[in-house]
Amino acid sequence: MATAEPFLSMRGIDKSFGNIPALTGASLEVNEGEVMALIGQNGAGKSTMIKVLNGFCRKDAGGITFNGETWSASSPEMAQRGGVSTIFQEINLIPFRTVTENIYLGRELKNRFGLLDLRRMHDGARALLAEFDVDVDVRRPLGEFSTAIQQMVAIARAVSFESRLVIMDEPTSSLDEHEVAVLFETIRRLKAKRVAVVFVSHKLDELYAVCDRVTVMRDGRTVAVSPMSEMSKLQLVATMLGRDLAEVRRAGATAFTEGTRAIGEELLSVRDVAVGRRVHDASLSVRRGEIVGLAGLLGAGRTETARAIYGAGPHEKGEIRLLGKKTDFTEPVDAIRAGIGFCSEDRKHEGIIPGMSVRENLTLALLPALSRAGIVDEARQREIVLRFIKEIGIKCSSPEQRIRELSGGNQQKVLLARWLCMNPKLLILDEPTRGIDVGAKAEIQRLIRKLADDGLGVLMISSEIEEIVEGADRVFVLRDGRTTVELDGAAITEPAVMGAMAHGHGDVE
Amino acid sequence: MSSALENAPAPVPGSVGTPPRTGVASMLSRGHVGTLAALIALLIFNFLFTPHFATMQTLSVNLTQVCVIVIVGVGMTMVIATGGIDLSVGALMAIAGAFAPQIFQGLLFPVPNLYVGIALGIILPVILAGCFGLFNGWLVANFRVQPIIATLILFIAGRGIAQVWTNGDLQVFKVPEFQQIAIGRVFGVPFQVWIMLALVLISAWALRRTVYGRQVLAVGGNEQAAWLAGIPVRRVKMLVYVISGVCSGIAGLIVIAMNSAADANLIGMGIELDVIAAVAVGGTLLTGGRATIIGTLLGALIIQLVRYTLLANGVPDAAALIVKAGLIVLAVWLQRQDRA
Numbered sequence: 001m002a003t004a005e006p007f008l009s010m011r012g013i014d015k016s017f018g019n020i021p022a023l024t025g026a027s028l029e030v031n032e033g034e035v036m037a038l039i040g041q042n043g044a045g046k047s048t049m050i051k052v053l054n055g056f057c058r059k060d061a062g063g064i065t066f067n068g069e070t071w072s073a074s075s076p077e078m079a080q081r082g083g084v085s086t087i088f089q090e091i092n093l094i095p096f097r098t099v100t101e102n103i104y105l106g107r108e109l110k111n112r113f114g115l116l117d118l119r120r121m122h123d124g125a126r127a128l129l130a131e132f133d134v135d136v137d138v139r140r141p142l143g144e145f146s147t148a149i150q151q152m153v154a155i156a157r158a159v160s161f162e163s164r165l166v167i168m169d170e171p172t173s174s175l176d177e178h179e180v181a182v183l184f185e186t187i188r189r190l191k192a193k194r195v196a197v198v199f200v201s202h203k204l205d206e207l208y209a210v211c212d213r214v215t216v217m218r219d220g221r222t223v224a225v226s227p228m229s230e231m232s233k234l235q236l237v238a239t240m241l242g243r244d245l246a247e248v249r250r251a252g253a254t255a256f257t258e259g260t261r262a263i264g265e266e267l268l269s270v271r272d273v274a275v276g277r278r279v280h281d282a283s284l285s286v287r288r289g290e291i292v293g294l295a296g297l298l299g300a301g302r303t304e305t306a307r308a309i310y311g312a313g314p315h316e317k318g319e320i321r322l323l324g325k326k327t328d329f330t331e332p333v334d335a336i337r338a339g340i341g342f343c344s345e346d347r348k349h350e351g352i353i354p355g356m357s358v359r360e361n362l363t364l365a366l367l368p369a370l371s372r373a374g375i376v377d378e379a380r381q382r383e384i385v386l387r388f389i390k391e392i393g394i395k396c397s398s399p400e401q402r403i404r405e406l407s408g409g410n411q412q413k414v415l416l417a418r419w420l421c422m423n424p425k426l427l428i429l430d431e432p433t434r435g436i437d438v439g440a441k442a443e444i445q446r447l448i449r450k451l452a453d454d455g456l457g458v459l460m461i462s463s464e465i466e467e468i469v470e471g472a473d474r475v476f477v478l479r480d481g482r483t484t485v486e487l488d489g490a491a492i493t494e495p496a497v498m499g500a501m502a503h504g505h506g507d508v509e
Numbered sequence: 510m511s512s513a514l515e516n517a518p519a520p521v522p523g524s525v526g527t528p529p530r531t532g533v534a535s536m537l538s539r540g541h542v543g544t545l546a547a548l549i550a551l552l553i554f555n556f557l558f559t560p561h562f563a564t565m566q567t568l569s570v571n572l573t574q575v576c577v578i579v580i581v582g583v584g585m586t587m588v589i590a591t592g593g594i595d596l597s598v599g600a601l602m603a604i605a606g607a608f609a610p611q612i613f614q615g616l617l618f619p620v621p622n623l624y625v626g627i628a629l630g631i632i633l634p635v636i637l638a639g640c641f642g643l644f645n646g647w648l649v650a651n652f653r654v655q656p657i658i659a660t661l662i663l664f665i666a667g668r669g670i671a672q673v674w675t676n677g678d679l680q681v682f683k684v685p686e687f688q689q690i691a692i693g694r695v696f697g698v699p700f701q702v703w704i705m706l707a708l709v710l711i712s713a714w715a716l717r718r719t720v721y722g723r724q725v726l727a728v729g730g731n732e733q734a735a736w737l738a739g740i741p742v743r744r745v746k747m748l749v750y751v752i753s754g755v756c757s758g759i760a761g762l763i764v765i766a767m768n769s770a771a772d773a774n775l776i777g778m779g780i781e782l783d784v785i786a787a788v789a790v791g792g793t794l795l796t797g798g799r800a801t802i803i804g805t806l807l808g809a810l811i812i813q814l815v816r817y818t819l820l821a822n823g824v825p826d827a828a829a830l831i832v833k834a835g836l837i838v839l840a841v842w843l844q845r846q847d848r849a
Contacts (some may be wrong), residue, residue, distance in 0.1 A: 244619060312737060336739040351735055355728035364738040371720045378718070418738065464706045 005068065006034040007196055008165055013062035015048055022048040022219045025062075028313050030165065033194040035187060037228065039206040040217035041437030042328055047202055049217070050167050054079040054086045067164060075107075080122075083164035087155050087171050095143030095150075100125040102142050103157045128156050131189075133182045148175050154189065167194045170435070172206060174319075176297050184210045202435065203464070218242055241439055255441040263473065264288030266324075267426050270308065273318035275304045280481040282318075286426060286457040289446060293472030294461045295497050300482040302461045303345060306428050309459075310342040311335040322426070336365060341419025345430040345461070347408065349414045354404035358383045358396050361403045366495050390415040392447055409440025416447065426457040433467065445471060469494050477501055536786035540629055551814045567817075569699060573691075575813040576705045577602075580760045581637070581784045582779075582791075582805040583712045583751030584642075589788055590716070591729045591746055592797025593649060600653065600667025600760050601641050602761030602777030605634035605672040609610040609762055610680045610802045612676060613687055629685045635758035641667065642754020646747035653807045658751075664781070671773035677739040678769045691766035701763045708756070725749060729797025734812045786833065787812055812836060 006029040015023040023045045030036045051057045053064065055073030064071040068083065073079035076086060093102045100118070101108075103125045111117040125138040134152050141429040142150055148321060151171065168187075172180050187197055187210050198210055199263045207214060208228060215226040216239045224231075231239075273279060279301035286292045295348055296302045300320045307313035309320055311329025320327045322338055329335045332342065340501050344350035353361055362385050363370060369382050385399045396406055412432065419427055432448065433441040448471070452458050462468050468475055475487040477500035485500040555562040581598050588595045609616045613630030620626035641663055655740040693700040699702035716722035724745050727735040736742045757777070765771040791808030812833055817827040 310737075331741075332737050333739040333741060342737060344734075344737060349731070350733045351729050353734055353798070355730050355794075356727065360723060360727070364735070364740070367720045367723060372717045374721060376718055376720055376723065 005065065007034075007065075007067060007139055008071075010049070010053065010063045011063050013049065013052060013064075014060040015052060015057065016060060021220055023052070025061075025222075026217065026220060027222045028053075028198075029216055029225070030109065030196045030198060032196055033191050034213065034383050035197040035211045037211035037214040037234070038198055038200045038217070039202075039207065039214060039240060041439050044217040044218055044240075044437070045220040047169065048220075048334060050086065050200070052168060054084055054167060066356070069482065075458070080161055083162070083168065085158040085161050085163040086168055086169065087158045088168040093142055093154055093157070095152065096141050098140060099129075099136060099138040099142050099145075099153055102153060103128060103138075104162065105157075125427075128160050129153070132156050132186060148179050151175055152179060152182070155186065159186065159190065162165065163195060165198070166190060167198045167200075167212070169200045170202065170441060171199075172201060172203065180206070197332050199471075201363055202437070204236065207236075208260060209235075215285055236376065237438055240437075263290045264455065267322065268459070269321045270305070270309060271319050271321075272382075273305060273308055273315045274481075275308050275313060275315045277299065277313075278304045278481050279308070279478075281483065282481065283379040283483045284459075284476040284479060284486075286459050288425070288457050289452055289455050290473040291458045291460055291471055292453045293468035293475040293492075294459060294478065295465070296469045296478035296502060297477055300501070302447070302478055305343070306352055306430055306461060308429055310340060335420070339423075339425035340420060340428065341365075341426070342428045343412070343415050343430060343432060345420070345434060346413065347411055347435075352403045352411055355402060358389070358394065358406070358414055359398045359399040360412050362388060362399075363421065365418055380440040384421055388421060393443065394422075405435075409436040409444065411446060412436055412440070413447075416444070420451070424456065426459065427451070428459045430461045431463065432460060433462070433464070465494050465497055468492075468497060539803065541792065541807065542805055542806055544790070544811065546810050548814070551811065551818060554808060555814070555818055555821075556577045559818060564699065571810075571813055572702045572705075572815075573699055573819055575809050576699075576701045577760045577763055577777075578733070578780065578783050578787055578809045578813075579604065579705050579806050580708055580756050580763070581753075581780060582787050582809055583708050583802055584749075584756030584789075585781075585784045586793050586800050586802050586805045587712070587716070587749040587786050587793060588753050588787075589723060589729075589793055590658070590725050590797055590800035592793075593746065593748050593749065594660065594785070595642075595750060596657065596660040596781050597641070597663035597667055598753060598757040598760075599777035599780045600664050600671070601638045601754050601757035602764060602780065603647070603671040603759035603773050604641065604744065605638045606765040606771045606774040606776040607675045607680070607760060607763035608637060609687075609765060610682050611675075611740045613684060614682060621683070623686060628682070631690070631762060634762060635755055638758025638761065639751050639755040642751040643747065643755070645754070646750030649750065650743040650746040668773065671776075675771070675773050677774065682771075688766045688769060691763045700778075701767075704759065704785070708759075709802055709806050711754075716800065716802060719743070721748070726798055726800065728747055729794075729800070731798070735780065784809075784810070786837050790836055792840070808840070 008028070008030040009030040010026070013023050013026045021474050023431050026045055026049055028036070028038065028049060038046050038049070052059045055075045055078050056075070066082070071082070073082055073084065079086070080206050093155070094105070108115045109120050109124070128137065129138065129152070132155070134149060134156070136145060136149060142153060155171060171183060175183060187199070189198055199207070201207060211228045213225065213227050213232060214236065215222060216236070218240060220377050223242070243272045264287055266285055266287050270282060273282045282301060282305045284292065284294065294302050294306070304313060309317040311334050312331055313348070322340070327338065331340070335342070353364070355360050359381065363381050367376065370377055382399065387482070388394070388397065389396065392413050394417070395410050406414070428447070433444055436444065443463060445467070447459065448458055460471065462471075469492055472492060475492050475497060476483050477485045477487070479499060479501060487496055523564070547705070561567060581602070585595055585598065605769055609630045612633055613623070613626040615626055620629060645660050645663060648654040648662070649656050664695070689700060691699065691701045705826050716725065724735070724740050726819060727740055728742050728745050733743060761776055764776050787809035789795060790811055791801060791804030791806070793804060815832055815836060816829045822825060
């Protein structure tokens with residue numbers, strides 16, 4: 001009965017949205033008990049491929065077989081019953097309901113009176129989470145826990161369906177190192193049970209840590225399938241970009257190059273700032289013309305510190321000075337007037353206004369300055385928008401295109417332009433390249449470098465050590481809400497930054 | 510990872526995209542085509558089948574009946590554009606309507622002459638209604654009370670205030686000079702219709718072209734993002750409720766001018782639902798972020814015309830209510846199609 005047919009086989013898949021093809025003849029094959037990495041730039045078709053598989057969208061052409069049978073799930077629920085569960089990038093659980101209820105949603109255990117058997121469900125939830133090293137009160141509402149815990153609950157829930165194939169779409173984007181390790185352990189356990197896993201991630205290290213094989217997609221096609229160990233990181237990036245390997249090697253892993261380093265006066269100084277329970281004693285400074293990296297583990301207080309500087313969150317203690325003057329921002333608008341711009345890590349919920357056009361999103365903050373007597377000067381607005389679309393290479397069909405139709409990288413460029421057109425002195429970027437494909441990421445990194453070279457001060461939060469090490473002129477490391485180390489120039493190395501994140505002091509002193 | 514648009518060629522600036530439309534064309538966007546088509550279909554049906562439809566009198570009757578709903582609808586559209594809702598509009602109409610006669614009749618304080626009295630009798634009630642709107646906005650913006658609850662307070666108390674103030678009495682008056690605002694005619698069209706058109710055109714233009722208008726839509730589209738981009742979210746929200754209050758005040762005055770009597774128990778009774786229906790049928794997104802005032806005008810006209818068509822062809826008013834509900838279902842369904 002052993003045939004050559006793989007466990008999951010998707011062949012010749014076509015899918016168009018309107019008349020824009022998202023997939024053309026794409027394929028994906030996964031064997032039983034195999035962890036398959038699925039990578040590609042934004043817009044390469046990974047998400048569409050997953051959505052076709054889990055029944056979220058209908059394919060236009062092509063064939064899918066799963067476990068020896070023709071696969072025709074027409075909804076994610078149906079796919080789940082058929083043995084394919086998906087863990088989405090965004091957690092879709094119910095924050096007001098308890099952890100237990102979320103885990104048992106849609107398949108509640110009942111006692112012999114037909115009522116909810118809460119005790120059995122609580123026990124089950126506790127046992128399930130224990131497998132993931134998560135020890136929480138399962139009777140509390142899910143929303144009370146951190147994003148990471150919520151993500152783990154989502155994963156636990158998906159795995160607990162007796163799935164034969166689990167799709168994980170960037171499951172680690174909100175997990176810290178320890179939690180990632182636990183997740184990998186889970187993946188290995190699934191593998192041992194002969195469960196197949198499709199793993200989507202932008203973090204290359206993770207792929208090498210846990211995946212057996214890799215499928216690379218580009219422009220809606222499957223361009224390479226290879227055992228993970230036979231493909232180097234550079235080869236992988238080159239295949240994804242469709243570029244020559246030598247060229248990528250020359251350009252380095254990130255697009256940050258050594259700048260001209262005309263570093264000027266001190267723009268921002270933050271001393272002993274405390275914010276809520278997360279930040280106890282954060283200090284940092286940014287000078288004109290430099291990129292300052294703010295590193296730290298998830299929950300170290302980076303975002304809270306940045307928001308306090310921007311006036312988007314309160315700080316109880318310490319002082320923040322801009323150009324030597326003590327600031328007293330109570331609202332973001334105060335910080336904007338003082339010449340600060342801020343890009344949130346949560347592009348979708350705190351950055352774009354999805355239903356509005358590129359033009360309107362780009363000029364959102366500039367609007368008051370673009371008007372006379374409260375009336376928008378549309379000619380000038382259009383001129384500015386076209387200039388920025390050209391200058392920073394925003395790919396859109398027209399300035400009137402709705403921003404939600406753009407890829408993540410292009411949305412981020414619009415958000416950067418929203419601040420650049422204000423001529424800010426200081427730009428705070430919280431995870432500027434999160435969830436953005438390699439190509440657009442390099443463009444954005446290059447842009448940030450150029451802006452700093454032109455005299456802008458940049459405070460950049462990033463969870464990617466490479467980005468911090470290669471991009472920043474100086475680095476501050478936060479650990480448990482305290483600034484532990486300041487690194488400068490040649491002292492910025494991966495071991496130094498990681499050491500400071502982990503132990504609170506750099507290996508290189 | 511959204512779509513394959515990523516791979517589309519970069520546009521050549523200046524050569525792509527339609528330039529922003531100006532004037533009337535900009536106000537009648539593609540979204541209105543369906544609504545407009547429905548309205549025209551209704552008109553054609555009536556020209557063919559309803560007796561005496563193509564008369565000035567029919568036009569007048571229909572327009573005057575729709576006026577009040579559209580005027581209140583202007584404010585409601587702005588409120589809904591921010592993702593809110595205003596249930597207090599009818600009650601605020603009653604307040605403005607109950608106060609006005611007492612002012613222009615000189616019962617509240619002595620007025621030097623009739624015309625000063627009428628001027629004050631128009632301005633003060635409208636300001637008063639605006640102040641009550643400010644109270645709504647204050648609750649919503651400063652205390653983050655859900656709009657439906659915040660405006661429920663004045664929905665209940667507002668009419669009570671008007672009734673207590675007038676002891677629940679019907680105030681009959683005969684001041685033709687004041688009543689001109691409703692029944693006076695300019696070029697054969699009732700003055701209230703001109704007021705309605707002016708409000709619709711000004712606010713439709715303002716929503717599109719002014720900073721405030723764009724900020725209203727930005728707040729409705731994504732409040733967090735708008736706040737982080739420096740938009741004064743609280744002020745924007747507060748002001749839409751003031752605008753809604755002012756519109757309600759004007760509508761309240763028109764109602765009493767038409768009736769030559771003010772009855773706090775009846776002015777604007779139940780109008781909030783008619784207005785919300787008109788806004789929804791017109792194509793404004795009830796979750797905020799997309800709004801069209803021209804659409805609200807068309808929506809109100811359609812609802813009115815459907816009702817008139819049924820009445821004129823012998824269908825009782827009660828049955829017309831069911832058809833009205835059907836229209837709302839249809840409108841909501843169309844909105845969902847659009848979003849998918």
